[in-house]
Structure formats: structure tokens, C-alpha cells
Amino acid sequence: MASKPILYSYFRSSASWRVRIVLALKGVEYEYKAVNLVKDGGLQHSEEFKAINPMEQVPAFVIGETALTQSLAIIDYLEDMYPKPALTPQDPIKKAQARALAELISSGTQPLTNSTVNKVLCKGNEAKTQEWCQFWIDKGFTAYEKMVQNTAGKYSVGDDITIADVCLVPQLYNAQSCTFRFKVDMSKFPTITRIINTCSELPAFQAADPHVQPDCPEDLRKQ
Template structure:
């Protein structure tokens, strides 16, 4: 395990894809950390205590000693800078930018539109079918990802080395497959990369089924 002079605590929800990303990074970098579960379905993220930690009332949040870092992208960049062992970004500046761009397709064009807060708003206040809404935007985003992978993928998203792109891909795609039976048949490159990544122990250990706050300790 990579040791830090400061205690590291991750505020996480077992099936949150953004928490999942960070758990993978912590595992790959072999960083010792503790998890404090925040149950989104019970609205624990809106409690007064947690709002002091993250005023945006979301997960994940990372406590590093007495300092708090919010938002998964910022947390992942922080871990890459402070714990450079087992790097998740290459040295080449162009490749780093391409990987960050890939991540942002997931982070901006897919994830926010299937966020729990958004889905609940769509269903309750606009009387829309939230599953159809989700599948429309996921399909649109994954179509772009599939096209990007045509030119970049090897065993993983960018060649044969694990990068940040893989940490964004797995939770996003596996999450919609498990929860909403999303069909990956039109996305063979995504399906191939996902299959390879799911065999890696650090990815397995970070999955929702392995988290202590998963109430059924089963895949969802």
C-alpha cells in the first residue's frame, strides 16, 4: 500500500459511478484509505453534517488530512499528482489531452443526464419516462465513445495501459448495463474493452457488489 502522512477518507455511495471511479484509482495506486458510506436514497448527502463537507451535496468527497476535495475529476487529478506511482496519464501531452477529452464526454454528455437528482426531477415534475430519457442520452454519448475507441483502443481504452479513461468507462457502462439492462450490441469496441477491464482485481474490488454499503451484497 502507498502510505500517506495524512489520513485519507472517501465519502462514497456503492453504486455512484463517480465514487466508483475514485475507488478504482485508489486501488490501482495502492493507497490506504477508509470509506464513509453516504446513502443517497436516504438523502444522507443533504444532511447538515455532510453539507459542511460537500456544500454541493454529492459524492464522492475525499478528505486528505484536514482538507476536503470534491468532484471526482478533481479528486482523480489530485491523486495523480500526489501519488505518481502507477500513473493513470501518459507522459505525452497530446495523449494526456485526448484521454481527458474522452473522460469529459462521459463526465459531461452522459453522467449528468442520468444523475439521480436529474432523473427524479424529470419523472416527478415533468411526468417523463426517466428510463427512456436515460437510454436516449446514454446511447448518444456511447455512440461518440465507440467512435473514439475505433482509433485509440487496445486491450483498454488507450492502448494496453490503464488510464483515467478506463476509470470513467467502466462505472458508466457497467452501471447502466446492471441497473437498466442497457444493450451493448451496437457498441462492440466498448464491450470488448469493458470485458478486459472487468478482469482486473482492482476494478473488481471497487465494484458496487464488493462495497460494504451494498445492502444485498449483490450486483445491481
């Protein structure tokens, strides 16, 4: 019997969260291996993990002897291997729209606000970090909110969950963290908020939530 695939993850990594959502939606069993991005300067920098992902980032998804990296590439693999439920629309226009929304978050927003970028650009300056993160989160959500006016049904693209929703929900964690610290006004994004609230009621999204992951600290866990 083949061994379960392994997901190298960190509970509050939004990129890892995307993959956890898809695994839960598709009912894929896997082994969870935590990579603490903070402890001892970050365990992603260890030689052991660099052998899995030379970019020193999570997630990494290991199937047998093969390690896949980058969240959307992993999700593409899961779409091919486990086609139901489909997260990519069959209609070419809707497929492109869903992909554009997903990339808006995964490429155009989240990477610009992660801790590595902040550390290099802002060098621990709290005011500069606040200004930088507020700008990019607000810009990304403003674009997303405008784009979904033309695509949204129950979810971001029509009435089925797509890769757009998979990327959107974890980004709210960053925005919520920033609402207090970086003053991101989520009231400006009513469609985004509605979609996220709808997704958050689904068991798969709840199972992927950071606060129920094995490596979530006890004081942050949901009861």
C-alpha cells in the same frame, strides 16, 4: 503517524466508483465512509455532510482538514501524489484524447442520467425517464465507441489503463441497469464491451466494484 484519508462514498455512485478504482490501482489505503443517497431522503443532504461538500454529492475525499470534491479533481490529486501507475499519458495528444473520453462520460453522459436530474425533469414519469436516459446513454456510448476506434489498444487509449477507462467502467453499471429498464442495446458497442471486460478482470477494478463495498446491501453482494 498521519491518519488515513477518508473517502465519502456510496456503493453504486459511479463518480465514487471512479475514485475507488484509482485508489485501488495506486494502492492507497483509506477509510471508507458511506453516505446513503437514498435513506431518509438522502444523507448527502445532512448538515454534517454539507459542511464537507456543499454540493451535497459524493465522492468527497478528505485529507487532514482539507476536503476535495468532484471525482476528476480527486483523481488529479491522486495522480500528483501517487504517480505510479500513471493514468494520464505523457504524450500530449494521447493525454488530451484520454481526458476527452473521460469527460465525455463524467460530464457529457453520467450527470444527465442521474437520479437528481431524472427527479426534476421526469417527475416520476417512468416512460419519460426511460426515453431520457436511453437517449443520453446511447448518445454517449455511440460517441465513445466511435472515438476509441482511433485510440484503442488493449484499453481505451493504447495498452495502458488511463482515466478514460476509469470513467468508462462505472458507466456500464448505469447502462446495465438501463438495459432491462431503459432498453440500452450494448451489442452496438463492441469495443466498449471488450475494454470493460478486460478491465473487469483486474484486481483493482474488482476491489472497486459496488457489490463488494461495505455499504452494499447483503442481497446484492457478490459471493
